[in-house]
Amino acid sequence: MKIAIVIFDKFTDVDLFLMWDLLNRVRVENWEVKILGEKESHISVTGISIKTHGRIEEANDANAVLFVSGQGTREKMRDENWLKKFALNPEKQFVGSICSGSLILAALGLLEGITATTYPTSKTALESFGVETIEKPFVAHGKVATAGGCLAQQYLIGWVIENLADKSWSDLILKSIQPVGEGLFFDDAENLSRLYTPVIKAQTV
Amino acid sequence: MKIAIVIFDKFTDVDLFLMWDLLNRVRVENWEVKILGEKESHISVTGISIKTHGRIEEANDANAVLFVSGQGTREKMRDENWLKKFALNPEKQFVGSICSGSLILAALGLLEGITATTYPTSKTALESFGVETIEKPFVAHGKVATAGGCLAQQYLIGWVIENLADKSWSDLILKSIQPVGEGLFFDDAENLSRLYTPVIKAQTV
Numbered sequence: 418m419k420i421a422i423v424i425f426d427k428f429t430d431v432d433l434f435l436m437w438d439l440l441n442r443v444r445v446e447n448w449e450v451k452i453l454g455e456k457e458s459h460i461s462v463t464g465i466s467i468k469t470h471g472r473i474e475e476a477n478d479a480n481a482v483l484f485v486s487g488q489g490t491r492e493k494m495r496d497e498n499w500l501k502k503f504a505l506n507p508e509k510q511f512v513g514s515i516c517s518g519s520l521i522l523a524a525l526g527l528l529e530g531i532t533a534t535t536y537p538t539s540k541t542a543l544e545s546f547g548v549e550t551i552e553k554p555f556v557a558h559g560k561v562a563t564a565g566g567c568l569a570q571q572y573l574i575g576w577v578i579e580n581l582a583d584k585s586w587s588d589l590i591l592k593s594i595q596p597v598g599e600g601l602f603f604d605d606a607e608n609l610s611r612l613y614t615p616v617i618k619a620q621t622v
Numbered sequence: 623m624k625i626a627i628v629i630f631d632k633f634t635d636v637d638l639f640l641m642w643d644l645l646n647r648v649r650v651e652n653w654e655v656k657i658l659g660e661k662e663s664h665i666s667v668t669g670i671s672i673k674t675h676g677r678i679e680e681a682n683d684a685n686a687v688l689f690v691s692g693q694g695t696r697e698k699m700r701d702e703n704w705l706k707k708f709a710l711n712p713e714k715q716f717v718g719s720i721c722s723g724s725l726i727l728a729a730l731g732l733l734e735g736i737t738a739t740t741y742p743t744s745k746t747a748l749e750s751f752g753v754e755t756i757e758k759p760f761v762a763h764g765k766v767a768t769a770g771g772c773l774a775q776q777y778l779i780g781w782v783i784e785n786l787a788d789k790s791w792s793d794l795i796l797k798s799i800q801p802v803g804e805g806l807f808f809d810d811a812e813n814l815s816r817l818y819t820p821v822i823k824a825q826t827v
Binding site: 430465466468488534536538540552564566568569572593594598604610 | 769798799802807808
């Protein structure tokens with residue numbers, strides 16, 4: 418399975434790294450997660466430089482394509498040269514966004530005729546594409562999903578992992594980040610070790 | 623205010639980036655957040671390379687010092703050359719950890735005689751330092767705090783921001799990452815804009 422996370426300059430740090438970290442906890446054969454961009458590296462909104470593992474065109478062959486959020490979405494949603502590199506097929510590929518990443522899904526025409534969610538400060542911009550917004554953390558229609566609010570990545574990534582691996586992986590991985598005493602317990606230690614077996618590290622990029 | 627986040631090789635990605643992102647949403651004068659390490663850059667457990675903003679010795683002058691987690695803590699908790707570079711003062715500095723970062727607090731002698739929390743898979747190692755572990759997301763004694771489970775960073779960072787900025791900042795920042803419809807709402811857009819004013823970006827590193 419190939420999962421592509423698409424970034425750009427001025428992305429929101431936690432909206433890349435929460436999904437990246439969760440997706441990298443899956444330990445199944447040929448599970449590959451890549452950060453894609455149009456450059457060798459991109460700079461987050463706080464100034465962190467992150468190397469990409471490949472170019473955005475690779476997203477067109479991925480099983481799942483996820484768009485991060487950030488101030489950069491305002492520029493990317495109007496960048497025709499960038500947008501035209503994507504040829505995503507929502508019949509075959511899972512496509513999702515967190516927060517203002519929904520603006521890119523809209524610009525790619527992937528939200529036509531369906532409802533979506535986004536970050537509160539991006540609601541007006543999303544509606545300007547003619548998309549009806551709804552105040553929910555996660556909205557999925559077939560293989561296209563939007564999530565709003567950084568921690569709603571849990572719903573989005575749970576959906577991807579459940580569909581591309583299975584529910585036992587998504588349940589365990591979402592459990593693994595909960596606060597101790599509030600969803601995660603000391604007695605879970607043995608189960609959690611499934612996620613940290615270094616043996617299968619080579620499968621991640 | 624100077625906040626230091628201490629990293630090392632094989633750190634857990636989200637345990638750096640959730641706190642980094644939240645701390646960078648504070649918009650008060652002279653608020654400075656730095657990622658410190660013993661090298662120019664460190665590699666996360668998933669292979670992400672992150673440049674540091676300074677060396678670990680700078681932590682000794684910070685108002686708050688936060689230790690991230692990850693497989694690397696097992697090596698660092700025994701690395702005498704590394705540990706001896708810290709001269710932290712828990713009477714003056716706020717010192718905290720997420721997940722297995724507690725092992726470093728223990729190795730530095732900062733958990734002597736107090737209870738602490740940690741990640742389930744680090745409980746035995748923490749207890750080997752003679753520390754009594756309790757199954758809670760966040761345990762603070764004076765200016766020393768431990769948090770367990772990635773998302774318990776919310777408690778840890780809320781505590782730091784409330785103490786070094788004020789409660790209105792911690793409340794707004796913790797709200798800003800909640801899922802839409804579950805703690806964050808479309809009507810919050812105007813309040814949230816306080817966190818995204820680019821004017822004060824220069825205060826972050």
